[in-house]
Amino acid sequence: MRIVKVNTNTPYDILIERGLINNVGGLVKSVTSATKITVITDTNVEKLYAERIVDSLKTEGFDTSLFVFEAGEKSKTLSTISRMYDHMAEFKMSRKDIVVALGGGVTGDMAGFAAATYMRGIDFVQIPTSLLAQVDSSVGGKTGVDIPQGKNLVGAFHQPRLVIIDPDTLSTLPEYYINDGMAEVIKYGCIKDEELFRTLEKQNALDIIEDIIETCVSIKRDVVNRDEKERGERMLLNFGHTLGHSLEKIYNFEGLSHGQAVAIGMVMITNAGERAGLTKKGTADKITALCKKYNLPVSDSADIGRIAAECTSDKKSSAGSVSFVLLDRIGSAFTRKTPLSDVLSFIK
Numbered sequence: 001m002r003i004v005k006v007n008t009n010t011p012y013d014i015l016i017e018r019g020l021i022n023n024v025g026g027l028v029k030s031v032t033s034a035t036k037i038t039v040i041t042d043t044n045v046e047k048l049y050a051e052r053i054v055d056s057l058k059t060e061g062f063d064t065s066l067f068v069f070e071a072g073e074k075s076k077t078l079s080t081i082s083r084m085y086d087h088m089a090e091f092k093m094s095r096k097d098i099v100v101a102l103g104g105g106v107t108g109d110m111a112g113f114a115a116a117t118y119m120r121g122i123d124f125v126q127i128p129t130s131l132l133a134q135v136d137s138s139v140g141g142k143t144g145v146d147i148p149q150g151k152n153l154v155g156a157f158h159q160p161r162l163v164i165i166d167p168d169t170l171s172t173l174p175e176y177y178i179n180d181g182m183a184e185v186i187k188y189g190c191i192k193d194e195e196l197f198r199t200l201e202k203q204n205a206l207d208i209i210e211d212i213i214e215t216c217v218s219i220k221r222d223v224v225n226r227d228e229k230e231r232g233e234r235m236l237l238n239f240g241h242t243l244g245h246s247l248e249k250i251y252n253f254e255g256l257s258h259g260q261a262v263a264i265g266m267v268m269i270t271n272a273g274e275r276a277g278l279t280k281k282g283t284a285d286k287i288t289a290l291c292k293k294y295n296l297p298v299s300d301s302a303d304i305g306r307i308a309a310e311c312t313s314d315k316k317s318s319a320g321s322v323s324f325v326l327l328d329r330i331g332s333a334f335t336r337k338t339p340l341s342d343v344l345s346f347i348k
C-alpha cells in the first residue's frame with residue numbers, strides 16, 4: 001500500500017491501493033474511537049459501494065447509518081447540509097463520532113462541511129471515488145457548498161482524519177469523468193513536475209494510475225503543507241482555473257465539465273504567457289497535444305470579452321487585479337498580477 005502523509009495542523013494519511021474499499025471498516029477503526037458513523041453519499045455511488053462500506057463498518061462494531069442525496073452539483077446547497085444535520089442529530093451523533101464521505105468532489109465538499117460544522121467540528125474520513133476527487137479535492141481540507149450568488153462561497157478548512165483511495169473505483173466511471181480528472185493530473189505536471197508531464201505523454205495514465213495518484217497527491221500535499229490557507233504557493237494549483245472558471249460560469253456549469261474548462265484555461269493562459277514573452281515558446285503546443293491525448297478540449301468559441309469580464313469578477317480577484325498562474329516552462333509556475341483593465345488585452 002502507498003501511504004502519503006500529510007502534516008497539516010491535524011496530520012493524516014492518504015492510503016492508495018486497489019481493493020482498499022473492501023477494508024474500510026478496519027481502516028476507519030484504526031483512526032477513531034467513535035461509536036457512530038454516518039456515511040454520506042449520492043444516489044449514483046450508493047448503488048455501487050454503499051452497502052459494502054456500511055457492512056464493513058458494522059462488522060467492526062460501528063453503529064452505522066447512511067445519508068444519501070440526489071447526485072449532482074444542484075444538490076450542493078445549504079438545504080442538503082441542513083438535512084445532513086437533521087440526520088446526524090436524530091442519529092444522536094456526539095462530538096467523538098465521525099462522518100465518512102463516500103463519492104466524488106460534491107460529496108467530499110459537503111460531507112466535509114457538515115463534519116466541520118456539526119457540533120463545532122467532528123472528524124471525517126474521505127473515500128473519493130472519482131479521479132478528480134482522488135487527485136485533487138481529497139487533499140487540502142477545503143470543504144463547502146454553493147449559494148445562489150456563487151459556487152463554494154460558504155465553507156471551511158477542515159482536514160480529514162484519513163483518506164482512502166481505491167483506484168479500482170475508477171473502473172466504474174465513464175471515460176468522460178476519467179478525462180475530467182486527467183485535466184487536473186496534467187495541471188500538476190505543468191506546474192510542478194516535468195517528469196510527470198513526460199510520463200503522461202509516453203504512457204496511458206490508466207495503466208499506471210496508482211503512481212499517478214500518488215504523485216499528484218504528493219505534489220498537492222507538499223504545496224498545502226507549505227501554504228495551508230492559500231496565501232501564496234497554493235495559488236499555483238489554480239493554473240488554468242481562472243479562465244476555466246470563467247468558462248464554467250459562462251456555460252452555467254453545465255456546458256463544460258470542470259476538467260474540460262481547466263484544459264482550455266491552461267492552453268489559453270499559456271498562449272498568453274508565450275505572447276507576453278513570459279513562457280518558453282512551444283509550451284502551449286505541448287499542453288495542447290497532451291490534453292488532446294486525453295480527449296480534453298483546448299479551445300472554446302465563447303467571446304473573449306465575456307471571458308475577461310467573468311474573470312475580473314471572480315472571487316479570487318482582489319484589489320484591482322487578477323492573479324494569473326503562468327508557466328515559465330513545463331514543470332515551473334509563478335503567479336502574476338494583472339490589473340483588471342489589462343486582463344482582456346493580456347488574454348486576447
Ligand code: MG
Nearest residue numbers: 136184241258
Ligand atoms: Mg480544480
